[in-house]
Every structure is written in C-alpha cells, then in structure tokens.
Amino acid sequence: MRKNYCISLATAAFVLLTCSAWPTLAAGPRAKANSGKTYEFKSARATGDVDRVVAILEVGGNLKHVKDEKIVRPKTSLVANFAYDEKTLHLPNKDDNHLRSVRHYDQAKAVAKVDLKVVKPTLPDGRQLIGVDVDATEANLFSPKGPLTREQLDLIDIPGNSMLVDRLLPNKPVAQGDRWTHPDDLIAALLKLDSVAENKLTSTLDKVDGKSALMSMTGRVEGAVGGVTSRMEIQAKYQFNRKTGRIDWLGLLIKEDRDIGHVDQGMDITARLRMQIKPADQPSKHLTDRALAGLPLKPAASLTQLAFAPEDGGWRLLHDRRWFALEDNARIGVLRMIDRGELVAQCNFVTLRRVEPGNQMTLERFQEGIREALGKRFGEFVSASQQANDQNYRILRVVVRGLASDLPIQWHYYLIADRYGRQVSFTFWVEGNLLKRLGSSDQQLIHSFRFDPASVAGKDGNRR
16 A cells, blocks of 8 residues: 655655755854945856756654544654756746756655655656756656656655756845845745745845855745645755856755645654755766757646556556545555645546456446445436547446535546456546536546556466
C-alpha cells in the first residue's frame, strides 16, 4: 500500500545546503540607515546561460491526518539532494511573457520518514532532463522524454525554484536599509501556493560592497494549497553577485502550519533552504543544441500529464495533474480530482480476476450489476455503450444519474478487458453541478489505459 507522504513533504519543504562558506540564517546586524546612495540590481540572465545549481533538502516536524475521528500527528523528516545544470532558453518579451529553461539532473534523490515508514524517491534514468516554464503565477516542470509520475514531479518541484529567485530583486534603485515588498503572484509561485490571502513579506538591502549585495526577507504569508489554508513564518537571506549580475545563493527558514486537505495530510513543520547558483564551469553535454534538437521544450498538455501504475496491478495510465492517488495496492485504489482547491470527482478502481474467453461480462449484465449495487441511489441510465479501442481492448461504459445523501450524482462506470481475460473496472462519481469541470477527463484517462505486457497470465492463471 502506498501513501503520498513524500508528496506533502516535497510540496512544503525547502532546501538546506550545509556549506560552511555560506552565511547562516541567524539574525545579523541591522541594516544601516539610508545613507542616500542608491544601487540598482537587475538580473543579467541571458538566453543561452547555463547555471550550476546545488541544494540539499531537510525538513522536520509532524504530519496531521484523521484516524478514527481523531487527529493524529506522526513525526516526519525528509532529506533530499539535488544537483543540476540549467540552461536558459527564453526570456519574457512583449509577445511571450514566459521564462523557460531546461535542466539536466545529475542528482535528485530523497529519504522521507513517517514514524517507521521510509520511502526513497529518485529521478530515474530517462527522466533526468526536465523542462521549466515560468509564467506570472507558477513554475511548471515537465519531462520532454516521457511522463513523470506524481512522486517524481513532487521530488523536484520544490519551493525556491532557481528560475524565480532573481525576481526577488527590487524593481527600483534602493539604498542600504531600504525595504521593498514582493507581489503575491511571485510569492505564490516561489512557495508553491495556489493563492495568497495575506502577504507580509518585505526585503531589505542589508549590506553592499564591491563584490556583492546581501539582502534579507522576513514576514508572514497565508495562502491556500489544495483548498486548505497554509500559514508560513519566513526568514530569508539572498546574495546578489555584482560581477555576474545574478543572485548566487538563497537561504530560507520556514515554519509552516497547514490544514488537512482532500488528498494531502496537514503538517506542522520547520524547513530550511540554501541553494547555490553559479555559472557552469563548462556546458553540459546534455544541454547542447545538438542534444536538445527535436525535443519538445514547451509544456504541451501531453507533456504535463502524469503516469500512474498501481503497485503490482499489471496496468498503467496517464492523467492530468488535477488527479491525485490517495492509496492503492494490487487490486483496489482511489484517485481524486482536485481543481482550484475543490474536490470535483473521485475514481475508484478495482483490478478484477482474470476470466476465460467466452465468459466476459456483457453490457446487459454490467448494467444489472450497477443497478443492484446502487440500490436506492439509482435514478436512471443516461447511456450505455460497448467499443474496442486502438489496443483492441473491450470497453464497456455506462453513465447513471441518481441521488446520494439527497445530492444529484452522476456515475461513470467502465469495464476494460483484453483478449487474455484481464479486467479492470473504474467508477467515477461527480456531483451534478460539477460535471462541466470534470468534462471529458474520465474518458481521456480511460483512453490512455494500457495493460502491462509482462503481466499476461498463463494457463495456470499466474502472471508471467
């Protein structure tokens, strides 16, 4: 059975790089009063620049979830290591306000612990090349060479994105001791929040010399993640290298209290980030024009889909990022669609026993079973169909309207079977007023379904 412990941690966690050469986040001397001399700090990032980024992630605290109608708080910790080269591909202009890059990870791995449970997510070979697309409100990471899993995405999609840090610089000349604020959109993207309700963060120019400028940021942020409230207390330092015209390190200390959500557990954690960014000593062979030729480096819908395969289930599918797996095993599991913080739909799946050819479920028997299972909740059949897809799988689809707890509900039932007798059923349910937001997402998910060729059963019924 799999739970998304790593997902919650990676979403909230920040990086700690234990390098004695970097200043700590402890409070330093107060910035001197405004002396009248002002300084202008503008990012010198240019198309084609290649940066070397190194970071380590450490988080500690407690998760929060409901068990037997009580809130339990298991201890949790996470340590992750990251090292990658990042090439800037596109800078915002009047025609396209997106900032784009492509990364190659030499290292991306973590160890997450919840009580006695340990998970060790990694970024495997074939998924080490990652595209990054930054717009006004978020940074979108994707793999140009094939879909990521939710666990792989959450491992690397941490707050403090290296493509965003230069946006912390003041947008006007400032003197030592001056303060400036940061727009909500930037803070939401930097901290991986869906939205910001309160933003009390301010930055200060603490110190300037011929080589660098040291800045600090403190304050409180309250926002929403997955439809629940997150409260953060933040201390940060970042350094602008006056020679390179870039922020070359960033440190964050975060205390977060997050409520329990529809798919993620709540948390009460302390997390730290230190990230070092410097020009790469030599261009990465993985980021040359030749190596990138022909690869899709803009986040099309097909590239942002995530791959899902239940543990030992013998099948896989793709889904958009609004779907989250709660838990699963070889036979049963649950996916939930969360859109703008609201629970839109749920999908229950069951990997059924293999049937012999000729004994497959008929559409009529499928409908009878559905009516019996729904009982008093059944209202009417909206549609029923049988078709074969491009994999020659037999797909039964039945749509039913009814009531559950006096709410109008629509159920979408699917039964997928192949010529070997393998079967998987999916049941989607959605409240009637949310049907438009579900759209055709259920059909897209079913269309992407594939049985694992290695799980074809032999005559004895065992997988081989």
